Amino acid sequence: MTTHLALENVSKNFGDFVAVRDFNLEVERGEFVSFLGPSGCGKTTTLRMIAGFEMPSTGKITINGNDITNNPPNQRNVGMVFQSYALFPNMTVAQNIGFGLRVRKEKEADIKDRVNEMLATIHMENKANSYPYQLSGGQMQRVALARALAIRPEVLLLDEPLSALDAKIRVSLRAEIRSIQQKLGITAIYVTHDQEEALSLSDRIVVMNVGEMEQVGSPFEVYNFPTTRFVANFVGSLNTAEAEIVDPGKGxxxxxxxxxxxxxxxxxxxxxxxxxxAIRPERLSFLAEGKKENVFDGKVENITFLGSVVRVEVTIGTRKFKMDTFNRPSLNLPNIGDAIKATCSDKAVLILKD
Amino acid sequence: MNFLTRLRRFPFWAWFWFILGALYFILPLYATFSFSLSWDPADPFKAYERSFGDSRFWNSFLYSNMLALATILASIILVVPTAYWIRLRLPQARRIVEFLTLMPFVVPAIILVFGMIRIYSTPFTIPFTDIVLMQPLTNFRAGTNILIVAGYMVLSMPYMYRSVDTGMRTVDIRTLTEAAQSLGANWFTIITRVILPNIRSALLSGALLTFAIVVGEVVLASFLGVSAFGPYLFLLGQHRAYEPAALSFVSFLLTWLAMGLIQLVSGGQGQAAGAH
Amino acid sequence: MAQVSNSSGPMQATSWKVWLGVVPFFLFAVLFLLSPSFRLLTASFSAPDGSFTFDNIRQLFTEPLIVNSYRLSIQISAVTALGGGIFGFLLAYSVTVGGLPKPLRSILVTFSGVASNFAGVPLAFAFVATLGRQGFMTAILKDVFNVDMYEAGFNLYSFAGLSLVYMYFQFPLMVLIMAPALDGLKKEWREAAENLGANTTQYWLRIAMPVLLPSILGAMILLFGNAFGAYATAYALTGGRLGLVTIQIGAQIRGDVLYNPGLGYAMAVGMVIIMAVSLGGYSWLQSKTERWLK
Structure with missing residues (x-):
């Protein structure tokens, strides 16, 4: 594997405001990397710097080792998919997809072939001559994806492409984006504030907060081994608490x-x-029989059904903890006010950096 | 490099067109104003003193203002209940009413007054007899006044109706009505205490635009033979030089005042004008 | 109201009563808008003796005086719609996407609101003071630039002069219509185009202009109708020397200058038809744009 896209010490200031601070990332060819964070964390600004819509205040961006930091957007050959689709309203689906090739003055026959190929990829052959206003949101975003891919970009950038869509379409289009990306083997950067999206799509996740990278890792690492309190809270919903070390050797x-x-x-x-x-809610359980370590006395405060999961809030000592249990018909739930015993394995007790 | 990018980013052509447009706006006004001051170097405001000292000016100007006021009141009485009823109970009439309110764009003032004179300068008779019910409207003063106010209502209808209708849409008049009804209000209370106060900025901008249209209007006024401000200014221009310039500048200021107030009450949404 | 009587059930009794609420409005429209227009229409098909005839309509296309007045009105409306449209578009462009400071936009829009409503006698006088023989600009051009406009063939009371006067309310109307339309150009379209490799020219030629074209054409058609229906400005400036359609109709109202009342009515009807076609064209193009920009 080789480095395809690299950001070195990239920062962006708007006046006194630091939008992105000292961002370093190497992305391998064919990798799917998500920038995850709340709004205003700098993830979109970073994406727009890769696209060339913003100039980094400091640092360098390279593709295949070539410095593109000062290239204008129309000479970078990176495809971008926008949150608002940004389809050209005066063009049909086919004309939208072919636009990038047409401004590159490719041969009409080649453009036609490529457009048909892309239409087949997004399964919209029958909509070639429709106008954007005749399409649903999900269809529009698929066309936008095809349009960005038609120019055979080095890197595909996706700026919260699913956040304007209905929940159901979001999930199905998410899977479609991932399968197209894997089929074409294209390098992709995906910006989102939705942790579920980032976890399900990515090879790697960059969690960002107030312009800084909090943690970089695979979905498995970021979810199970968050290194900072921010990541622990933002990815999933962890129970966090302050504790004092008694014996570092024995833990x-x-x-x-x-x-x-x-x-x-x-x-x-x-x-x-x-x-x-930090302890994940689903790692805490009521089954404390026969266990000696990490058994806590608690009192049930509240019970909430979340569909496939039941969330029980318990007080342990002076702190509230969330416990998630899979919802199944045989589930024997306590009542509010009951005294219970909760437990977790020693692996589930995470130590955060800050 | 830095200097060059800044130079490239300076919107030269945008400034060029803007300044050209600003000159087109301002030069005629400045020319009018400076001409109106040039009558007597010893007394620069002589044209204004003469104009305002003329009782015919005041008569015609007050008369035009009365016409504007009557037009505004009658328009509100006609348009508000109609627009309200259509929003609330009769959405199927929306298309035809909107079509009618746009018709004045198709029937300019000169055509409107032509047709009005044609109809209302003949007496009303009982059909198929010679029994006269009413003298022609154009034959007596009150009749002419009714005719001219009705004509102005037609001319201002597109603006008044659209303004009121937009106002009602933005405050969601249907929910307000249902809330008032559920609290036990009757129709009179609903209209006067709930609807009108909530669309007052829309009413005000419609009224001000009507004012701007009516006060200087000359076509209906001169063909119906009333001594309004428009025809007075026109006649003054036939045999005087400086007073018309002064009064032209004053009427520009009045239009400016009306439009400025509209900007103020409607929060900066420009109104497109129509037939002149 | 056919569908009301066809509807069944308990709603039937209330259905027609609901229409009572709009009776005053329709009565007003019939009395002061529809019947005057309709009377002109019927009268245009009447011979002097009261019998039905197509002669008046036919004469619209044959009588040189009338043909010329239509030609003149169409010419001046087309010239000022095109000139005012282009100039107004450039102004609207400069304050929206052209990169001028934000406050200039509200200044321009307010000014445009005033100027598009400033017409008739005062406007004519203002231009006499500016470009008349003793006008302010005429004097400046003569004294400073040594150009005598009137010697060079310019005349304020001519076609060219009246066009300049009409421009004063034409281009502000264009600004008022185009400024919101230019706002409708999404920033993302430009970014997407650049991202796909297009330069500024390609963006304007292939995306921005095609998207704006229906608005521009529609607005220009509206400007055309705006100038076509104008009477007071032209009459105050030229006193009837320029034989526009509106001026001819005005003369016909004052006295039967055509020596055929029916022909006067036919002229009015012809004018209404032209106005209706322009308004129809405007709303058709407008609906096309709204569909795109929703």
Whole structure:
């Protein structure tokens, strides 16, 4: 695998406001990378710098080792899919898809072949002569995708392409985008604020917050081993709490007088250090029989049905914890006010960086 | 490099067209104003003193203002209930009413007055007899006034109706009515206490535009033979030089005032004008 | 109201009563808008003795005086619609996407609102003071640039002069219509075009102009009708020396200058038809744009 797209120390200031700070990323050919974060975290600004709509204040962007930092947008050969589709309203579907090739002055016959090929890829051969206003939102976004891919771009950029669509279409189009990307083997950068989208689509996720990279890793890593409190809260909904280290070697911690055991590395810490721990709601369970470590006494505060999952809020010590259990007919739920025992494995107790 | 990009980004042509447009706007006004001051170097405002000292000016100007006021009131009484009823109960009449309110764009003032004179300068008779019910409207003062106010209502209808209808749409008049009804209000209370206060900025911009149209209007006024401000200014221009310039400048200021107030009440949405 | 009587059920009794609410409006429209127009229409098919005839309509196309007045009106409307349209578009462009400071836009729109409503006698006088023989600009051109416009053949009371006066309310109307249309150009279209490799010229030729074209054409048609129906400005400026359709009709109302009342009515009807066609063209093009820009 070789580095295809690279951002080196890229920053962007708007006046005094720092939109993106010291962004470093190497993307391999064919990789699908998501920028995940809340609005205003700098993910779209970074994407627009790759597209050339914004100039980095400092740093360098390269594709295949060629510096494109100062290239105008129309000389970069990166395809972009916009949140608002941005289809040209005066052109048919086929004309939209062929636009990039036509301004490149390719032969009409070649353009026609390529357009048909792209129409087949998005399964819209029968809509070739429709105008954008005759299409649904999902269809429009598929055309926008085909239009961006038709120019055989080096990199495909997608700026929250699904956020204007209905929930059902969002899920099906998500799968379609991923399968087209894998089939063509194209390098893709995907901007989203939806953690589920990022987790399901990506090879790697870059979690961003207030202009900085919080964590870079595979969906598995980011979800299961968040390194910062922000990532823990933004990706999924973690229980977090402050604790004091009792024995770094054995992984023993003290949370308000309750003893916790963690199998996660504590080597750079020493006795008495304060740390933030995190436990995923689904890693906590009621089945405490026969266990000695990490068994906590709690009281049920609230029970919420979330469809396939039941969320129980319990008070452990002075803190509230969320517990998620799969909803099944045989489930034996406690009542509000019941005293219960909750437990988790030592692997589930994560130690966050800050 | 930095200097060149800045030079490239300076919108030269945009400034060029803007300044040209600004000159086109301002030069005739400046010329009129400076000409109106040039009558007597010792007394630059002589033209204004003469104009405002003439009782015929005041008579015609007040008369035109009365016509404008009557037009505005009658338009509100006609348009508000109609627009309200169509929004609330009779959406199927929307197309035909909107079509009718746009018709004045198709029937300019000169044609309208032509047809009006043709119809209302003959007496009303009982059909198939010679029994006269009413003298022709153009034969007596009150009749002429009715005719000219009706004509002005027609000319201002596109603006008045659209303004009121847009106002009703933005405040969602149907929900307001249902809320008032559920609280036990009767129709009179609903119209006067709920509807009118909520569309007052729309009414005001419609009224001001009507004012701008009516006060200087000359076609209907001169063909129906009333001594309004428009015909007075026209006649003044036939045999005087400086007073017409002064009054032209004053009527520009009045139009400006009306439009400025519209901008103020409607939050900066420009109104497109129509037939002159 | 046929569908009302056809409808069944308990709604039937209330259905026709609901229409009572709009009776005053329709009565007003019939009395002061429809019947005057309709009377002109019937009268245009009447011979002097009251019998039915097509002669008046036929004479519209044969009587030189009338043909010339239509030609003149169409010429001046077309010239000022085109000139005012292009100039107004460039102005609207400069304050929307042209990169001028934001406050200039509201200044221009307010001015346009005033100027598009400033017509008739005061406008004519203002131009006499500007471009008349003793006008302000005429004097400046003579004294500063040593150009005598009137010696060079210009005359304010001519076709060219009246066109300049009409422009004063034509291009502001264009600004008022085009400024919102130019706002309808989405920033993303430009970005998408650039992203796909297009340069600025290609963006304007292939996307922006085709998207705007129906609005531009529609607005120019509206400008055409706006000038075609104008009377007061032309009459105040030229006193009837330029034989526009409106001026001829005005003369005919004052006295039967055509020596055939029916012909006067036919002229009026011909004018209404031209106005109706332009308004129809405008709304057709408008609906086409709205469909695109929704």
């Amino acid at each position: 023993i911690l003290n949370m308000d007088g309750i003893q916790l055991l963690s199998s996660n590395v504590l080597k750079d810490k020493s006795k008495g250090d304060k740390v933030t721990i």
